[in-house]
Each structure stands twice: as structure tokens, then as C-alpha cells.
Amino acid sequence: MGLSLIGERFLFFAAGISQHQHLYHSLGNDVILPCDNVTSSETRCFLFNWLYNPSLGSVTTFKVNKGKVYQNPPGGSRLSLSNNCSLIISTITAEDVGRYTCRRDQAPDTIVHLNILTISPSPADTDPETDNEVTLTCSLWRYDTKRPCPQNSILWVDEEGTVLTGEGDGYKFNGQTDCVSHLTVKRQSNHNRRYTCQFIGANSVKIDAHYSPVYTDPPTSYVSYIMLSLRVTTLVLMIGITVAVITNRGNSHHNRTS
Template structure:
């Protein structure tokens, strides 16, 4: 069987969910801006804007920003700020930043804007595996998000868009457990590449 160059693309397939929700996908270490859509002109100074946060569906709500001011008592507060249009800026995102954010105007929830920050991590498993020298390496794709991941929602495809399932030339799909998907690939050449496709909803 011919040994062909394998280009890996991580294809995430999720339902966008309730209308008015934003779903954003980033890598660890990125700087991100969470938009607060359609903020009325009367709040341009952000004095009525609060940003609330939940890591999981069953977690306690944390107030990241209250009435335009960042809560300095929270871990990572130095990485938070508001833009001129009251969007929440998070610098150098970490795994702890993934979750659901709510932009609230005033003290009522009627016009809440919801933004889901999803963070993708890709690493060899075990961590000390070397993709450049090992005969084969298992790649671990983890998605940190608010809530669980549906079965088969994280898919691996090759450069032709073919979904990699089971076992084939140079790869073996090891399955998905919640928000973690594993793919074992054989070392084929020094020119192997990895590409990541992050959809925007």
C-alpha cells in the first residue's frame, strides 16, 4: 500500500444552539474578544454592562465584570479588560477560561447576550511522545467547552475531506470519549503536516 502524506484536519461539528448564542473557538494562549452585540448607545461607557461566567452547567455563576469594572479579586483579572463597545477582552486564554459568558445590561436578564468560549488543545499522548521520531504517535484532541460533547461531534478528516474512521493507511481512529478524540498516526515523512479547521458559528 502506497505511503502517502497525511494532512490532519480536526473538524468540529456542533449544533449552533439557541438563537442569539455565539460560539467561538480558539487555541490556548490566544487573545480573544467576546462581543456584546447591539449595546444601546446609552451604555457606550459600559457603566451598565456586567459580564457573568459559568464553567459548567452545574457550576456557580461568577461575575467577571460588574457595571463596567473588572472584578480584581478573581484569579486572572489582570488578563481581562473591556473594549470601547463593552466587549470582553481576555488575553492569553487558559483552560480555565472556557465556558459560557453572559453580557448583561443593567440588572435584568431579559436582553442577555450569551457567548460560549470553546478552547481546543492538541497534544501527543503520552505527552513525551515525539511525532518527529517515533514510528507512530497518538494525537489527542480535547475540546474545553460549556457542557458535554455529543458522540462523533469531533471528527478527523484527511486532505480530501474524508472522515478517518476505523483503521486505514497510516492511521487508526481510537474513538471519542466526551470531548476527547484520539487518532494514532504512523510516521511517514519529515514533511507531514497538521492543520486545524475551527468553524465559526
Template structure:
């Protein structure tokens, strides 16, 4: 770090024209880095290169001759505009570090951009007594440290938290990392703010809203009630469907049984037993008619010897004392 600072002082003291820009952003932001060596008359970035390093161990070329280096880990987030400015979308802590815009292979007129990224995260304690630890980190070039007390914590009234109390525990700052533990959550949501301050000037800040356990319990109860209502509705619907199907099946079975019995009742007169009983009297009457048709009846009258015979044309009714006999001949 001392070597880097001496180099910066030497360049400034020697009247060098290199530019040093410090940017502060939060994770997820979009960053635009200007290349100051490009003037307004420049219409092409064909001789512009962008380089990146996180520390002094190595430098990577992310833009070569105006073209994005496809093998760079950041390639899918990088773009170059007509002024050769470098744009990075959806930045994360891995993007923090030093970016250099260089004209050709000369470094006398480099533009040095230091990207600093602030993150704020929460870690829920697994301890039965509860508690949440907030971690505030300023990600930057490895050899640039943070001054003591440069990371500050504020409550929702914008008052700085400097010591422990019944609600929070401040563990202090280690380089560019600071922790704040909330040991007792109040009955309402609270907002906490982490600031990075340099020379009494706030460079960047991030907020975190901590939801109270009461709110969480209320949300949990509401969710349980919703689940119970949905379960009861599904159960009732299932019962209605089962009852409906049972009624439908029963009705269909009764209808089918009635349809099966109807033909049987219609065929009753055609059954052999019934036919024999119904037609037997008719057959007997027919036989009697046939027998009567085959019988010839002849009536013979006779009178005593003292009576005179009459012509056939003068046949009369027998008088008293006369007898009449009827003879029948059966034809077979």
C-alpha cells in the same frame, strides 16, 4: 443538560430577548465578546456586569459596574472597551464556558456567550516500536456535550480517516475528546487535522505536523557534527594557547638569565684576584723607580802617581791605562 436545553427553548419560545452566542477558538487566541444590550448611545459601562460559569455549580462576577474584578483568576487577561465588550487575551482551556453580560441586576436582556476552545496535543510513546498519539479536545460548558462523529480526523490530502490502516489507529470519540495514534511514521513529515463539525458545518479545526523519524535522525546527526566541530576548534585553540605561553615563558627566562650574567661579566676587572694579578707588575715597577730615585751615583777617576792632577774644570775622559771607579750611595 436537559434542564439547560429546556430553559433555552422556553426563553426563545416565550419571546424573550436574551441573546445566545457560540464562539469557537483555539488556545492562544484573543477573544472579543460583545454585549448586545448596550446601544450606540451608551457612553458608560458603569451599570454593566459580566458573569462567568463553567458549569451550573456556581457563577462568578468578573466585571462589576464596569470594573474588572481583581480577585478573579482571569483578571490579568481581561479588559473592557467603550462598548462594554469583554476581551480575553491568550485564552486556554480553563477559559471555556459561559459568559453573561447583564444590565444592572435584571437578567431579562442578558447576552449569553458560550466560548468553545479546541486544543490539539501530541504524546510521544515510550514503547520501543515508537508511535505518537494525537489528542483533539473541544473544551466547552460542562453540560453541553458533543454529538457523535462531530470530531473528525483528516490526513494531509484532506481525506477523512475513518478506520485503522498500516499507519494510523483511530480509537473513536468519547464525548468531546478524540484520539488518533500514528503507529508507523513515514519518511517525510505528515500533517493531520482535527475538525469540529456541527450540522455538517466545520466550526473550527486545528493542524498538527508530525516530523518523521528520518528528519529527526538527520537533525540529530547535524547537531552531533556541529558539536564535534566546536569541540575540535576549542581543543585546537587550547593547544595553541598552551604552546604560545610555553614559548613566551621560555623566552622570558632566557632573557632574564642573560640580564643576570651581564653585570657579572662587567665586574670581572674589579674582582680582588684579578686586581692583584694586574697591579702586581705595576707595583714592582713603582718600587724599583723609588729605589732608583734614592740611589746617588758618583764616578771617581784616578790616575797613577806619575800623572798630574788637573783642575776640576778640565775633567777628561780616562785614557788608556787609566782606571775609572763608580761609587753609589743608597739613601734610606
């Protein structure tokens, strides 16, 4: 059976709506989306549906229909149901962001918003053209993309918890635009620092993600190795010649005085 598509407006009026829950996670986490007020007698999951909207105003699709998990859609193989019919998503990716609705007969809907915070470096750490700098992009992926994130809701802090603003030792804060914030940092061999991106909501940290710049000593090229060998050889020869000259002069002086 194919996926059923239902208009989001119809869904809103079709059943009672419970309070929305917002979950915040990082990429790769395993997530459990709860279905509220489930009693022990209701754990027969064939009574449950899980519906999904990737973004505001999008078409609604079934992730679970009458207890059956759809495996065909992208990411379907990572879905399963718990014993109490909560939806489990393994190793979440950006495509899992959105609004999930748990629905069963004669009960209010449970609506769960899954938000994901990511940090991505540019260029990659292994890029030899980086000039020892990397720009970190911290992004909050969410269902309601039409409502911007408040200014200063995405912060950068160092390993001591100090908020990074402006420009300082080894970093430059490039500002926040909507739900994206940028920080340029230097990769330094003398110390490895850790930078943390935080999303702040209702005056508390909802989620954070960490990044430590990776420093690798530049590889010694073949030409550099040859040049170094020549310098060492020349130095050894010069020392040998100097010792020979001094020894020869000493012998000559000894012969004249004998």
C-alpha cells in the same frame, strides 16, 4: 471589594434572556465576547456587568462589575473591556471555557458560550521511548458537559481533506468518546504529514486544530561513533595491505623476468 456570588437560577429569572451565542476557539487565541445591541450612548461601561459560569450548575461570579474588571481571580489579568464594553480575553486557556453573561439595566442579557478545541500528543515529541508513534487527543472543552457530543462530530482529516477512519498509511483512528477523539500516527522521516481535528456542528466545521508530527533523526551515540571509526580504519588498512601485496608480487615477477 470581593467577588459577588449569585445563584445561576436567580440570574435566569432576574433579567430577559437573549439568544445564546457559541464561540469556538483554539488555545492561545485572543477572544472578544460581544454584548449585543449596544448603542453609542450606552458605551459608558460602568453600566455593564459581565458574569461567568465555568460549567452547568456552577456558582456565578463577576468578571466585570459596573465596568470594573476583577484582576484577582485566576486569569483576571488577561481581561479587559473594549470601547463598546465587549469582554476581551487575551491568550485564552482551558480555564476560560464557560458561559459569559453581559448584563445592563433595561436590556436583555447577552449570553456567550466560549468553547475551546485542543490537540495534545502523548507521549511528547521529544520522548525517546515513543517507538516513532504518537497518540493525538482532540478535546472540545465546553460549558454544558452533561450533554455528550454527538458521535462523528469530532473528525480527523489529513492534509488533503480526507476523513481518517479505521487504519491506514501511518495512522490508526481509535474512536470518539463523548467530546474526545484519539488518533495514533507514525512519525516518518520520508514525509511530514499534517493532521487536522475538526468539530462539526449543524453540518458545518465550527473549529479546527492542526498537528504535524515532528521527526528528528536519532542521535548517534559515542559508542556507535567509535564502532564506525573502527570499521572505517579496518577498511583502510585492508585496502592498504591488499595494495602492498599486489605491488610486492608485481615487483617479484619483474625481478624474475629481468
